[in-house]
Amino acid sequence: MASRTQNGIDKEECKGAQAPRRCPLRQFGPLLVAMVGLPGRGKSLLAKRLSRYLNYSGDNTKVYDISDYRRKHMKQYATHEMFKPDNLPAWRIRQQSFREALEEAAGWLQQPDSRIAILDGPNVSRAQRQEIYDLIYVQLGFRVMFIECVCEDPVQLERNFKEILQYSADYVNMATEEALKDLTQKMAHYKAQYESPTLGSLWELSCPMVKILDGGEGGIIAHGVSGTKESKILAYVSTARPYQQTLYFSRHGESEYNVIGRIGGDANLSPRGRLYAQSLAKHIQALNLPSLQIWTSTLQRTKATSAGIQAPQIHLHELDEIWSGECESLSYEELLEHFPKELALRDREKLKYRYPQGESYEDVIRRLTPILIQLECETNVLTISHQAVLRCVLGYFLETPPEEIPYVHVPLHTIIKLTLQGYNYNMETIKMPIECVDTNRARPLNCGENRSAEDVLKTIPAHYDSVGQLKKLTPCT
Amino acid sequence: MASRTQNGIDKEECKGAQAPRRCPLRQFGPLLVAMVGLPGRGKSLLAKRLSRYLNYSGDNTKVYDISDYRRKHMKQYATHEMFKPDNLPAWRIRQQSFREALEEAAGWLQQPDSRIAILDGPNVSRAQRQEIYDLIYVQLGFRVMFIECVCEDPVQLERNFKEILQYSADYVNMATEEALKDLTQKMAHYKAQYESPTLGSLWELSCPMVKILDGGEGGIIAHGVSGTKESKILAYVSTARPYQQTLYFSRHGESEYNVIGRIGGDANLSPRGRLYAQSLAKHIQALNLPSLQIWTSTLQRTKATSAGIQAPQIHLHELDEIWSGECESLSYEELLEHFPKELALRDREKLKYRYPQGESYEDVIRRLTPILIQLECETNVLTISHQAVLRCVLGYFLETPPEEIPYVHVPLHTIIKLTLQGYNYNMETIKMPIECVDTNRARPLNCGENRSAEDVLKTIPAHYDSVGQLKKLTPCT
Numbered sequence: 001m002a003s004r005t006q007n008g009i010d011k012e013e014c015k016g017a018q019a020p021r022r023c024p025l026r027q028f029g030p031l032l033v034a035m036v037g038l039p040g041r042g043k044s045l046l047a048k049r050l051s052r053y054l055n056y057s058g059d060n061t062k063v064y065d066i067s068d069y070r071r072k073h074m075k076q077y078a079t080h081e082m083f084k085p086d087n088l089p090a091w092r093i094r095q096q097s098f099r100e101a102l103e104e105a106a107g108w109l110q111q112p113d114s115r116i117a118i119l120d121g122p123n124v125s126r127a128q129r130q131e132i133y134d135l136i137y138v139q140l141g142f143r144v145m146f147i148e149c150v151c152e153d154p155v156q157l158e159r160n161f162k163e164i165l166q167y168s169a170d171y172v173n174m175a176t177e178e179a180l181k182d183l184t185q186k187m188a189h190y191k192a193q194y195e196s197p198t199l200g201s202l203w204e205l206s207c208p209m210v211k212i213l214d215g216g217e218g219g220i221i222a223h224g225v226s227g228t229k230e231s232k233i234l235a236y237v238s239t240a241r242p243y244q245q246t247l248y249f250s251r252h253g254e255s256e257y258n259v260i261g262r263i264g265g266d267a268n269l270s271p272r273g274r275l276y277a278q279s280l281a282k283h284i285q286a287l288n289l290p291s292l293q294i295w296t297s298t299l300q301r302t303k304a305t306s307a308g309i310q311a312p313q314i315h316l317h318e319l320d321e322i323w324s325g326e327c328e329s330l331s332y333e334e335l336l337e338h339f340p341k342e343l344a345l346r347d348r349e350k351l352k353y354r355y356p357q358g359e360s361y362e363d364v365i366r367r368l369t370p371i372l373i374q375l376e377c378e379t380n381v382l383t384i385s386h387q388a389v390l391r392c393v394l395g396y397f398l399e400t401p402p403e404e405i406p407y408v409h410v411p412l413h414t415i416i417k418l419t420l421q422g423y424n425y426n427m428e429t430i431k432m433p434i435e436c437v438d439t440n441r442a443r444p445l446n447c448g449e450n451r452s453a454e455d456v457l458k459t460i461p462a463h464y465d466s467v468g469q470l471k472k473l474t475p476c477t
Numbered sequence: 478m479a480s481r482t483q484n485g486i487d488k489e490e491c492k493g494a495q496a497p498r499r500c501p502l503r504q505f506g507p508l509l510v511a512m513v514g515l516p517g518r519g520k521s522l523l524a525k526r527l528s529r530y531l532n533y534s535g536d537n538t539k540v541y542d543i544s545d546y547r548r549k550h551m552k553q554y555a556t557h558e559m560f561k562p563d564n565l566p567a568w569r570i571r572q573q574s575f576r577e578a579l580e581e582a583a584g585w586l587q588q589p590d591s592r593i594a595i596l597d598g599p600n601v602s603r604a605q606r607q608e609i610y611d612l613i614y615v616q617l618g619f620r621v622m623f624i625e626c627v628c629e630d631p632v633q634l635e636r637n638f639k640e641i642l643q644y645s646a647d648y649v650n651m652a653t654e655e656a657l658k659d660l661t662q663k664m665a666h667y668k669a670q671y672e673s674p675t676l677g678s679l680w681e682l683s684c685p686m687v688k689i690l691d692g693g694e695g696g697i698i699a700h701g702v703s704g705t706k707e708s709k710i711l712a713y714v715s716t717a718r719p720y721q722q723t724l725y726f727s728r729h730g731e732s733e734y735n736v737i738g739r740i741g742g743d744a745n746l747s748p749r750g751r752l753y754a755q756s757l758a759k760h761i762q763a764l765n766l767p768s769l770q771i772w773t774s775t776l777q778r779t780k781a782t783s784a785g786i787q788a789p790q791i792h793l794h795e796l797d798e799i800w801s802g803e804c805e806s807l808s809y810e811e812l813l814e815h816f817p818k819e820l821a822l823r824d825r826e827k828l829k830y831r832y833p834q835g836e837s838y839e840d841v842i843r844r845l846t847p848i849l850i851q852l853e854c855e856t857n858v859l860t861i862s863h864q865a866v867l868r869c870v871l872g873y874f875l876e877t878p879p880e881e882i883p884y885v886h887v888p889l890h891t892i893i894k895l896t897l898q899g900y901n902y903n904m905e906t907i908k909m910p911i912e913c914v915d916t917n918r919a920r921p922l923n924c925g926e927n928r929s930a931e932d933v934l935k936t937i938p939a940h941y942d943s944v945g946q947l948k949k950l951t952p953c954t
Binding site: 024025027028203216218219220221222223224225226227228231232234235236238239240293295312313314316354356357366370373374377378 | 702713
């Protein structure tokens, strides 16, 4: 549907940033997700993960963190004193921050194309939840959903506290012991003000409410869930995810097609590719990762790459390389000769461009999403896949803007390690010392239909021809 | 991905019907969903709806109803006596039926390409649940998920009882009063044997468990949900759906393009199409449906068709006609002239065939699914859309085999009414007395690449040419 918008709402019905975006039927309107819970219960990590997932799977989502607004009013965090229920001036600042965050979220939801706003904050009082509901549901006619994070597990609480001390902007300038004491007291103040939403027939508002116990490990309780976005969110938040997570990724070793510059196909490894497979196995095995799993595509070159590793393996079609349909197994030179129009179209809009009877990056993202959601629940998985697929995988974890995903650099013979740190993933790369071709093709400057063959060929990576002659001496990076 | 299988599991790893389909990593293996609950709690309706949804959205799913197996052993249902806890011979038959259903489900899950089996039955004892778990999880290494339906709402219970009396095979030959008395006693016997699964740390098995209260209206409680299929199922079952449901559908009135035999485009209504719009509005308005809603596509011809109806309206891109890309606005004659190869490919595999830079029926099904899930939660909605889209919509509710969906007959100027009856939808059509062209094109007998133009044109529906001449006198049906 290249010529249509992604958003399900007709622009004629819900247009304009000035006028509120009133939709005639609420079930298709925007949604505000409000977090509820004491500090250190995993709200912000969940809000962040949820927003990453929703954005990747096509729902334009934005997080509004109330503490960011509070920090605007109080540049330097002082002490827990400001969270005391009887500290009226501080209460006013907190209340003002809550309102500003809520109103900015509401304002954004009225813009065209905005779908889901997440209001991240404690929202511990009934009065605050009523205010959210009155503005979003009653006044704007949009939808609201509450997600409460409850945690009583001492192990989880200690871990969450440590995370806050390490990553919260409030504690950057405080010694650890002092910070821990302060956080404990802050927590006590919040507990005194906490009115947990009750569920069942007692839940106070006519909108969905989900209670997550111990980060999902203790189960969930949900009430009044209706609407496809709400169900999608429920499905996502009901699964417990690890707090410590390390994931490994690699492309297959250099293939015979890589060497001669052909795309797609199901070629086997080149001699250098086989060396990489050995080297990868040695490196991974030396890490002694507990419960290591290997996920590969179903193509020869990834299976051959993983074959030497002693660990349970599964081969998934979802990890297969982008399917280039009628262009499978061609070289860029042949593409230029037989499909010049197609190649120009692809260079112009690589994310959406679909090969004739083949796939686009958007198609790959769609088929890959269930696997990514599964992967997010695991640790110590080595995924061996392909250039385009790993671009989409890294795009998820690193939140690359969609249009940039087709240009993410994922070189051959390189192990990529992602580690969850705070709310984000940290990436490290380990380049193995085994030579290989570079298959990265940069976007040509000229993508017009009238461009010359030279314009196109400029960015084609160096490769060998059928008689073993290197066709280009300056590799592109 | 025309050349690849849909199933995410590589055939090399999990092949063969003889050897159990052991997957190296359980999270990608088959899944058994076991229902739990007293009779009349909505288990079978939910199992049926879930299976309809899963099959439509690409998970090969089959329901195994324990009472079907029981009926094989006892052709004629006698009385509630057979459900008495101390009726040992009858207990043996029920236990045998439980085992047969479970074993057939397990056998099916070991076939390639089977994904999800639903074991529908009371499964009220811990021992039965342990047996399910031991066979599926421990012995076969697959996954298990339990869904318990609990209902205490007297209104729902009465309605469910009525449904059983009306639709259950057990009561076809019994007078209503007698049947009601029998059912009440059967229920009492089951209650005596019911060991409701407890949740939280007390839940007896290490697999997901979802408890649905009052058909979802009382909320849900879930424990240990992990895995993308389990999350997808949780999302589906957590929403309450109406027990009485009537949905209306119509194509737009005859368009200017219909008249001259062109596909796609965004033409307006023909004079006869405008007459249909008036007639449709009059018909629908006369029904006086409470809370009537109109959902249309964003194209001119559906909006013009709904314009005269007094009800809230929304225009959704998901309901737009299949996008025929480079073939938009062409006639079949022009298609045959400019895209003969494409036309032949489409005739050969219409479900999967994707127009150049356009959509396939499978693409339409994918984009439509969230809307269908929403529609399943509503009643008194009139959906005004297009031929291909309504084929996919009816295919969902009527469970048409996917390959037949592109050939479902959805004529112009006809109102289609679907009513939920028991576990299935009943379809009625109301043909309005306003003439129109027939746009249904049957699959040509010859779909080979070497076929003649005449072979192709044989099934093209009658339409007018640019000077108003009818190009074919025998309409195809």
